[in-house]
Amino acid sequence: MTGQPTGMNSTTLAIYDHVLNDILQGTVAEGGLLPTEMELAARFGVSRMDAHAAVKELARFGIVRSKRGAGTFVCKVPSPSLARHL
8 A cells, every 4th residue: 555646636636535534533444434426426526437446546555345236345444644645
């Protein structure tokens, strides 16, 4: 897990930050199910593709894992010090 989110527009970054904060604060625990991309898109008033890009970036860092037909689950909660670099 190194690097910064790449190539995200402001709405995608807002979703990414919101979901990451929910994970760090324990709102969604390890093993917990994230809202669907459609739910995230509706909550932020953006396209599903923006929500998908945010979730994909979280998956790139190994924080979440999507299972087709089941949803997206938190597979690793980063430490607060590491999360500052994400």
